[in-house]
Amino acid sequence: MAILVIAEHDNASLKAATLNAVAAAAELGKAGGGEVHVLVAGANCAAAAAEAAKLAGVAKVRVADAAHYEAQTAENVSALVVALIADNAGDYSHLVAPGTSYGKNVTPRVAALLDVAQISDVVAIESADTFQRPIYAGNALATVKSADRVKVLTVRTTAFEAAAVANEGGAAVEALTAGPDLGVAKLVGRELTKSARPELGAAKIIVSGGRGLGSGENYHKLLEPLADKLGAALGASRAAVDAGFAPNDYQVGQTGKIVAPQLYIAVGVSGAIQHLAGMKDSKVIVAINKDPEAPIFQVADYGLVGDLFEVVPQLVATVS
C-alpha cells in the first residue's frame, strides 16, 4: 500500500502547492494509506525531483524525464500515471494532487481511465477512505466515502500545512521509463504574470481590491504601495477582474483562487458570496469600505468604514 502524489513543478523547482499535497498525503499515510511516493514528470526536472526527495514524509521519488513532459500536458501525464498505477498493481491505494489549475486539469483524466471516482478539493481526511470536501461554494461541507480500489483526490492546498524540508539525506530517487508521447496537444505559449511579489496562493499577507477602486489605475496606484510595504501579494474580486482592473489570475473566490493567508486586507470589496468562499479561512480579515452595510464586514475581524482613497494612503504612511 502506498500513496502517489503528482508533483506540480516548473522543471527547475516544485510549486508551493506540491508541499501541501505531500503534507495531505503524509496525513493519509498515518491514517493507513502507507508510504508516500512523489511522481515528478517533466523535462530536465532533476532539480525538482531532488527538492521533492527532501520533503518530510516522502519515502520515494519517481521521475519520468522526457522532452514530451516539458509542458506537462494532461494527456501525456495522465497516461503516465495510469500506467504507473497499473504496473504496480495493488500497490497504490491513493493518488493525491494539489487542487490547483494543474491538478484539476490532470487528475480527473486519471480517475476516469482507472474507472474510479475523484474526490475534489479535500479539506479534511477522516480516514483512509472518508474525506470532507466543500460543496455549493463552501456553503456546505460534505463527508464522502469511497469504495473504489484507488482513491483519487485533489486537496485544497490551504487546508494542509506545507510539508517541511526535513529529510536532508533525501529519499530514494528512481527513474521511470517514460510513457509514449500521445502528440494530441501542443503548448503554443504561456504568458505568466511577472511579479516580484509573493505568489497569491502562498502569501502570508494579501491586499485585495474590489470594484470600489473605480479603475485599474487606482487599483495599481493605491494597492501596490501598500502591498510593497507589507511584502504582500495582490488579489482582486471577480468584479474588479471583470472590469479589467487586474489580471484574471489575481482573482480570489470560488471560481478563482482559494486563499488563507495570515492577513487579508479587502479594499473596496463588497463581499459577494463567491468572493467570501475564496478567503473566509484567512486568519485575520480587514475590510475597508465606505458602505457600512457591505457584507464583507460580516466576516471581517477589523472593519474600517471610510473612503479608501484617504484610508489606504494613510495606512501606507502608518505601517512601518
Place this chain on the structure above:
Amino acid sequence: MKVLVPVKRVVDYNVKVRVKSDGTGVDIANVKMSMNPFDEIAIEEAVRLKEAGIATEVVAVSCGLAACQETLRAAMAIGADRGILVETDVELQPLAVAKLLKALCGKEAPQVVICGKQAIDDDSNQTGQMLAALMGWPQATFASKLVIADGAATVTREIDGGLETLEIKLPAVVTTDLRLNEPRYATLPNIMKAKKKPLETVKPADLGVDVAPRLATLKVVEPAKRSAGVRVADVAQLVDKLKNEAKVI
C-alpha cells in the same frame, strides 16, 4: 461540424443554500433552479461558432430528472438546435455523467464538446476531463479564448499565474472559464421558438451505462461560521490592533 454541449440543472447561483437539519444534504425543495452558469457560457460559445459558420449544429444534452427539460429549453432559447435528455432519478456523479456523454458522443460524433468547467452545486470540476479521457481525446480546460481552424482548436487557458495557449487536435473537449464570453439573454421569440425544437429522451440503460454512484455521502454540515469582529475608528487604531492584538504585521 457538430458541437455537443452538456448542460446541468443546478440551484440558481443567487440562492443561498441551507443545509438540511438531518445532515443528509442541502435543502433544494422549492428553490429556484437554473442552468449552471459555466454551461451557459458553453452554449453561448457553441452558438457563436455556429453563427460564425464554423459549427453546423449545436446539440444540448442534460442528464438527470425530467425537469432538466427546462434547462434544455433554456439552452435551445440561446440557440442550440436540439436537445437530448438522459432521464434518471439516480444521483449522478461526474464519472457516470462522463460515461453517458461518451455513449452519446459515440452516436452523435461531435467534433467538439464544450462543457462548463464545473457545476456550482457539487463544485467537482471533473466531467469534461473525464469525458476526454474516456474518449481518448485531448482536452483544453478553463478556456478564456477558443479558435477553431483546420481540424484543430487553439485554446487560451486560465492557469495559476497567467495564461497558457494550447493547440489540440479535434475531436476534443473544451471546458469554459468565466471570461470566455458573456452569454446573451434569450429573447421572447427565441424562447417561443425553443419550445418547438426537437427534444429526445433516453434512459441510461438505453445507452448501456451503469450510473450507480461511487461515492457515498455520509453527512453534510454547515461550515463553522465566521463572526463579525470589531469596527475600528481610524487607521491608527487599525494598525495598533493588527500589531498588538492580532500580531500579524
